[in-house]
Amino acid sequence: HERVRQWLRVARGGARVVIGPRSALFAPLSALKLVVVDEEHDGSYKQQDFPRYHARDMAVIRAMLAGIPVVLGSATPSVESYYNATEAGKYSLLTLPERTGTAVLPPVQVVDMREEFRATGAKTTLSRALAEALQEEIAQGRQAVLLRNRLGYATFVLCRQCGRTLQCEACAVAMTFHRKALHLKCHYCGRQAPVPQECPFCGGEILQFLGEGTEKVEEAVALALPGVRVARMDRDAVRTARAFDTLWRDFEAGRISVMAGTQMVAKGHDIPNVTLVGILSADFLLGLPDFRAAERTFQLITQAAGRAGRGFLPGRVILQSFHPEHYAVQAATTHDFVSFYEKDIRYRKTVGYPPAAALARIEFRHADPAKVESLSRQAERRLRASADGEVRLLGPVDPPIPRLEGRYRKHILLRSRERRRLQALLAGLLASPLGVHSGRDMLVEVDPYVLM
Structure with missing residues (x-):
């Protein structure tokens, strides 16, 4: 009811500025003059159920149709957007090389957890460096944020x-x-x-x-710092907007000394008294079978590190890593997006992944694994018969999660440096059904954000 009330208010001209999630893009503003997509790299802009669309891309289209400017803002831009601004000539690039005010980017200390294990002989949640830093900062009345992106x-x-x-x-x-x-x-x-x-x-x-998930981190801090109030911020601990606001107000007021959580703590929160950020194994993302794994690792580390030293007090970051030599980790420790981008776009151009090529995924889902196999093979034969040398077909294969909610899954990936050829091939497949319930047994997605 609240959403309907606000929609009617906008339609009647009762609001000059509309702020909101993906759905705000469709607000009935009659005299729209500017669209701003804040944190444009954020994965939540991609809707994962029907109708599947990316709000960032739709914002660009709406602004283009209206003949007005659109601003895509981020400290860690998506590789696609940066490519469009620097190589494709579609966007203009504006940069803010320094933080506002007198704050400077915090130094990042990397702890190689392989060496930590060799030195201590034990697998620990908190490295010696991070445990000592926590004790030092809390003893001085300051606060800390710990990121562990697992529940x-x-x-x-x-x-x-x-x-x-x-x-x-x-x-x-x-x-x-x-x-x-x-x-x-x-x-x-x-x-x-x-x-x-x-x-x-x-x-x-x-x-x-x-x-180790966030509960384990919360316990480890409580053991290392007896008597210090530590809280947890993740979707299990914070289920409502009111609970989130209450917890964050307690942190702002200093009633909580250490906040441990998932990527929720890495969002754009500004707590001046936070002088230490500990990042625990953010590079676990590098093990995921996704061409965006390095990008997400760089973004998560950089966004989390940015929570330290946002006030007058200097901040520092301690990053625990099992892959400190990886280019995404190296670039994040020096806050060097351009260095990361140059290496990542080179990889994508070499293997043919977005933005260097267009990508589509066809997913087959059914409670009967034999049905999934049959449907995916039928689709493969039809696609290969119609495809030319400009479209590369991979699969059908089991995705990393081969069964979800009781339904078995198969994936076919299509890549092409010419988007129109990819679209024509998919249109031909959809024009003559395979005897499936489209959207339930077969899903076609162009520009998929995740491949799991």
């Missing part, structure tokens, strides 16, 4: 006897252990289950909780 206490549960992990019955993913709630949870379909006393596969009684 729960343990990210998976392993049977030590048969070596299998406890997985969601509907999705082919490991269930996360939540210690406070004492249950296992699938963060894809939301299914919850009690923690078993023994392995459901072999009956083994030795279950090991591995991987």
Whole structure:
């Protein structure tokens, strides 16, 4: 009801400025003169259900149709947008090389967690450098933010006897252990289950909780700094806008000394008394089978690091990494976006990924794995018969998550340096159906944001 009320208010001319998420793009402003997309790199601008669109791209189109300027703002621009501004000639590039006021970008200290393990002989959540820095900053009455972009206490549960992990019955993913709630949870379909006393596969009684989520970080800080108030910010701990506001106001007021959380803590929050940011294994993203993995790693590290030293007090960042030699990590530690971009765009041009080429994904989904196999093979034959040398076809293959919500999945990826050829090939496939329920059994997505 509130959304309808605001929409009518805008339609009647009762608002000169509209601020909002993706849906704000469609506000009925009759005299629109400017569109601003803040943090244009943010993945939340891509709608992952029907109708699938990228609000950043739609903002550019709406501004073009209206003949008005559009501003895409970000400290860590998407590779696509920077390419459009520097190589494709579609956008104009404006830069702000310095922070506002007297604040300077914080220095970043990298801790190689491989060396940390060799030196201590133990796998620790907080490195010695980070633990010491936390103690120093808190002793001086300052605050800290810790980023761990994984939910729960343990990210998976392993049977030590048969070596299998406890997985969601509907999705082919490991269930996360939540210690406070004492249950296992699938963060894809939301299914919850009690923690078993023994392995459901072999009956083994030795279950090991591995991987570290935000709950584990919260516990580690409490153990390292007894008596210091630490809070957790993630979608499990903060379920409503009111809960988020309450928690953040407590942090602003200094009633919380250490805030541990997922990428929610890396957003554009401004707490002047935060002088230390600890980034715990942000480079785990590099292990994901996605050509944007390096980009997301650079963005997450840079955005999180930017929370330190935003007031008059100088800040510092400690980055715990298992891949400190990777170019995304190296560039993030020096706040050097151009260096990162140059290496990443070279890779994408070499292998033919956006923005150097157009990409489309066709996903087949069905409760019967044989049906998925049959449909995907039919589509492959039809596509190969129609494709020319300008379109490269990959698959069908199992995606990294081969089953979601009880439905098996297959992917076909199409790449072409000429977008119109890709569109023509997809149009031909959709013109003569494969005997599937489009949108339910088969999904065609141009410019997919994630490939999982």
